[in-house]
Amino acid sequence: MRLKPEFARFSAFLLDCDGVLWRGEEPIPGAPEAVRALKASGKKVLFFTNNATLSRRGYLAKLRRLGFDAEPGEVYCSAYAAAVWLRNRVRRVYVVGEEGLVEELKLAGLELAGPEEAECVVVGLDRGLTYGKLEGALRCLSRGALLVATNGDPTLPTERGLAPGAGAILAALEAAAGRRADAVVGKPNAFMYELALREHGIRPGEALAVGDRLDTDVEGAKRAGLAAALVLTGAAKLSDLERARVKPDFVLGSIRDLFE
Amino acid sequence: MRLKPEFARFSAFLLDCDGVLWRGEEPIPGAPEAVRALKASGKKVLFFTNNATLSRRGYLAKLRRLGFDAEPGEVYCSAYAAAVWLRNRVRRVYVVGEEGLVEELKLAGLELAGPEEAECVVVGLDRGLTYGKLEGALRCLSRGALLVATNGDPTLPTERGLAPGAGAILAALEAAAGRRADAVVGKPNAFMYELALREHGIRPGEALAVGDRLDTDVEGAKRAGLAAALVLTGAAKLSDLERARVKPDFVLGSIRDLFE
Numbered sequence: 001m002r003l004k005p006e007f008a009r010f011s012a013f014l015l016d017c018d019g020v021l022w023r024g025e026e027p028i029p030g031a032p033e034a035v036r037a038l039k040a041s042g043k044k045v046l047f048f049t050n051n052a053t054l055s056r057r058g059y060l061a062k063l064r065r066l067g068f069d070a071e072p073g074e075v076y077c078s079a080y081a082a083a084v085w086l087r088n089r090v091r092r093v094y095v096v097g098e099e100g101l102v103e104e105l106k107l108a109g110l111e112l113a114g115p116e117e118a119e120c121v122v123v124g125l126d127r128g129l130t131y132g133k134l135e136g137a138l139r140c141l142s143r144g145a146l147l148v149a150t151n152g153d154p155t156l157p158t159e160r161g162l163a164p165g166a167g168a169i170l171a172a173l174e175a176a177a178g179r180r181a182d183a184v185v186g187k188p189n190a191f192m193y194e195l196a197l198r199e200h201g202i203r204p205g206e207a208l209a210v211g212d213r214l215d216t217d218v219e220g221a222k223r224a225g226l227a228a229a230l231v232l233t234g235a236a237k238l239s240d241l242e243r244a245r246v247k248p249d250f251v252l253g254s255i256r257d258l259f260e
Numbered sequence: 261m262r263l264k265p266e267f268a269r270f271s272a273f274l275l276d277c278d279g280v281l282w283r284g285e286e287p288i289p290g291a292p293e294a295v296r297a298l299k300a301s302g303k304k305v306l307f308f309t310n311n312a313t314l315s316r317r318g319y320l321a322k323l324r325r326l327g328f329d330a331e332p333g334e335v336y337c338s339a340y341a342a343a344v345w346l347r348n349r350v351r352r353v354y355v356v357g358e359e360g361l362v363e364e365l366k367l368a369g370l371e372l373a374g375p376e377e378a379e380c381v382v383v384g385l386d387r388g389l390t391y392g393k394l395e396g397a398l399r400c401l402s403r404g405a406l407l408v409a410t411n412g413d414p415t416l417p418t419e420r421g422l423a424p425g426a427g428a429i430l431a432a433l434e435a436a437a438g439r440r441a442d443a444v445v446g447k448p449n450a451f452m453y454e455l456a457l458r459e460h461g462i463r464p465g466e467a468l469a470v471g472d473r474l475d476t477d478v479e480g481a482k483r484a485g486l487a488a489a490l491v492l493t494g495a496a497k498l499s500d501l502e503r504a505r506v507k508p509d510f511v512l513g514s515i516r517d518l519f520e
Contacts, residue, residue, distance in 0.1 A: 131389040134424045142421055154435045161402055164394045164436040171435035175414045176428040 001037040001259040006250070007229075012044040012200070012207040013258075014193060014226065017059070018051065019212030019234015020255055022066055024159065028233050030256035032067040037259060039069055046196050048209075050186040050216060052079040052124030052150035052166060054100035055107075076196045078150035078186035082122060083108035084195060085185050086148060090119040094140045096133050096169060097124030101150065115139035123173060123181075124150040125166040134172060141177040151186030153216070157235075187211075187220030194224050210255060212236055214244040222246050231255055261297040261519040266510070267489075272304040272460070272467040273518075274453060274486065277319070278311065279472030279494015280515055282326055284419060288493050290516035292327040297519060299329055306456050308469075310446035310476060312339040312384030312410035312426060314360035315367075336456045338410035338446035342382060343368035344455060345445050346408060350379040354400045356393050356429060357384030361410065375399035380406040383433060383441075385416065385426040394432060401437040411446025413476065417495075447471075447480030454484050470515060472496055474504040482506050491515055 015021060021031045038045050047063060047070060054062065056075040063070035079097075083104040086093065092113035095102055101124040102112065113119075115136040126133065141147055153165035174180055185191050197204060204225035211217020212234025221228035229250035230236055241247065252258065275281060281291045298305050307323060307330060314322065316335040323330035339357075343364040346353065352373035355362055361384045362372065373379075375396040386393065401407055413425035434440055445451050457464060464485035471477020472494025481488035489510035490496055501507065512518065 127391045129389075129391040129394070131387045131424070134389070134428065138415070138424055138428075139421055154438065155398070161399055162436070164391070164398050164432060168394065168398075168432040168436040172424060172428040172432035175431035176422070176424040178414065 001033070003041060003258060004260055007208065007258050010043070010206060010208040010227070012046065012202045013038050014046050014048055014196060014207055014209040014221070015255070016209075016211035016213070016217045017047055017049040017063075018157075020210055020231050021047070021063075021068060023234070025066070027066045027068070028254060030254060032069070034255045034258060036069050044200060044202065046074050046076060046200065048076045048187070048192060048196070050078050050151040050153055051156065052077065052082065052101045052186070053098040053127075054079070055103040056080050057103070058100050073199075076192050077104075078192065079104040079124060081192040081195055082124070082148060082150045082185045083110065085183060085191060086110060086120060086122065090146060092118045093120045093122050094118035094137060094145070095122050096129065096137050096173075097122060097126050097150070098128065116143070118145055120146040120148055121173065122148050122150070123166055123170050125156065126169060129169060134176070137173055138176045141173065141179075146182045147173060147177065147179070149181050149184045149186075151216075152184045153186070187216040188223060190220055190224035193220060193226060197224070210252075210258075214240060214246065214248070218244070218248045219246045229258075231257075261293070263298075263301060263518060264520055267468065267518050270303070270466060270468040270487070272306065272462045273298050274306050274308055274456060274467055274469040274481075275515070276469075276471035276473070276477045277307055277309045277323075278417075280470055280491050281307070281323075281328060283417075283494070285326070287326045287328070288514060290514060292329070294515045294518060296329050304460060304462065306334050306336060306460065308336045308447070308452060308456070310338050310411040310413055311416065312337065312342065312361045312446070313358040313387070314339070315363040316340050317363070318360050333459075336452050337364075338452060339364040339384060341452040341455055342384070342408060342410045342445045343370065345443060345451060346370060346380060346382065350406060352378045353380045353382050354378035354397060354405070355382050356389065356397050356433075357382060357386050357410070358388065376403075378405055380408055381433065382408050382410070383426055383430050384410040386429060389429060394436070397433055398436045401433065401439075406442045407433060407437065407439070409441050409444045409446075411476075412444045413446070447476040448483060450480055450484035453480060453486060457484070470512075470518075474500060474506065474508070478504070478508045479506045489518075491517075
C-alpha cells in the first residue's frame with residue numbers, strides 16, 4: 001500500500017477513532033490495514049477521541065482488541081486532556097463522569113472531592129447520572145468552583161439511536177448555574193491536538209488530522225493549524241460539506257483512501 | 261384587617277406560593293392571616309406555583325397543613341396547567357417528572373407511554389432523574405415527539421442551597437435534541453394565569469397577581485394583562501428592581517402589606 005502523493009508529505013497522522021477507525025465494536029473495513037501501512041511507511045500515528053468514558057489505557061485495549069496496531073503514548077482521549085488541563089490549575093475535583101475519566105484525573109494527581117471541597121466540577125458523559133450528582137455539582141458551582149467539560153458533544157450514537165452526550169449534561173449545569181463552562185477541553189477546542197503535537201515534538205505543518213465530523217474534528221484541526229481530511233464513514237455526509245463553516249483540505253470515502 | 265385603598269378595587273388575588281406564602285415548610289409570618297382576611301373581605305383567592313412535583317391535591321394538602329384557608333379549585337400548579345395544555349393535543353406522554361405531574365396527566369386522561377409510543381415528552385422537576393430517563397426522552401424526541409416543560413425554572417431553593425430545577429433538565433434535552441421546547445407552560449408564560457381567569461370567570465383588570473419573582477411571577481402577570489405586586493419575602497430583592505425588564509405595579513415588604 002502506497003500513500004497518495006498529497007499525503008506522503010505529512011509525517012504525522014492524527015486519527016479520530018469513532019467513525020474513522022470503528023463504529024461501536026466494529027472496525028471500519030480497511031482501517032486496521034491503513035494504520036499498519038502508515039506505520040510501515042515510517043509515519044507517526046496518534047489516536048484521538050472526544051469520548052471521556054474510557055481512559056488512555058481503556059482506549060489502547062479497545063484499539064488492540066479491534067486489530068489496530070497501537071502503543072501507549074499514542075492515545076489522546078478527552079479524559080486525559082481534561083486531566084492535563086486541570087492538573088496545574090486545581091487539586092480537588094467533583095466528577096460527573098465515568099471510570100475512565102476518574103482514572104485519568106487520579107493519574108494526574110487530582111483528588112476526588114465532595115460538593116463542599118471541590119475547586120472544580122469536571123463533566124464527561126455519565127451513563128450513571130442521577131439528580132443527586134447534578135445537585136452536588138450545582139452546590140460546587142454555587143461556591144464558585146470552575147466548570148470544565150471533557151467535550152461538548154450533545155449526543156453520541158448507540159445501537160439504539162442517539163443518546164445524550166457530555167454536552168447535554170453540561171447544558172443542564174450551565175442552565176442551573178447561570179453561567180457557561182470555563183473550558184470545554186475536547187474538540188473543537190485545539191487543546192487535545194496541541195497537547196499531542198507538544199508531547200510528540202510535531203510541528204502543525206507536518207500533521208494531518210483525519211476525522212468524520214466537521215464541527216469537532218475538522219474545526220478543531222483548523223484551530224490547531226493542522227491540515228484536515230474528512231472521511232465519510234461516520235457522522236458527516238458529503239451533502240453536509242456545503243453548509244460547513246470550516247472546510248476540510250481533503251475528503252475521503254474512508255481512511256483507506258489515504259492510499260493509492 | 262382592612263385592605264389598603266389601592267388594593268380594595270381588585271376582586272381576585274392570584275398568589276404565588278413559594279416566597280409569598282411559605283418558604284419550604286415554614287409559613288411566612290402573617291401570610292395565613294392575610295389569606296383569611298382577603299377571603300373575609302369577599303375577595304377571590306387563587307394559589308399559583310410553577311413547581312410541578314405536587315398535584316393540585318398535593319398543594320391543597322400543603323396549604324392546609326401550613327394553616328392556609330384553601331379549597332379545591334383554587335390551586336393552580338404547573339403540573340395541572342401542563343395537563344390542560346396537553347389534553348387536546350396528544351394522548352400518550354413520556355414523563356420526566358415526579359408523582360404530582362403523573363397524577364395530573366392521568367386525571368386529564370393522558371396515558372403514560374414508553375419512548376417508542378409517546379407523542380410528547382413532558383419535563384418537570386424530577387429528583388429521581390437518571391441518565392436512562394434522559395435517554396428515553398431523547399429517543400422520543402428523535403422520533404419527532406413534542407417537547408413540553410411544566411416550567412423553565414433553572415433552580416429551586418432548598419435547605420441545602422439551590423438545586424437544579426425543571427429548566428436545567430429541559431436544557432439537557434434541548435441540547436441533545438438540538439431544538440427548543442415547543443411549550444414551557446408555567447410562568448412567565450401567561451397560560452396558567454389565563455387558565456385560572458377563564459375557569460373562575462375573572463376579567464384581567466379585576467385581578468392582582470402577587471409574586472416574589474420578577475422574571476416569572478411579575479413577567480407572567482404582565483403578559484396575561486394583570487396588575488402585579490412584588491413581595492420581598494422570597495427571591496427578589498429591592499435592588500433587583502432597577503434592572504428588571506418588567507416592573508411590578510406595587511412593591512410590598514410582605515403579603516401582609518396588602519392591609520393597612
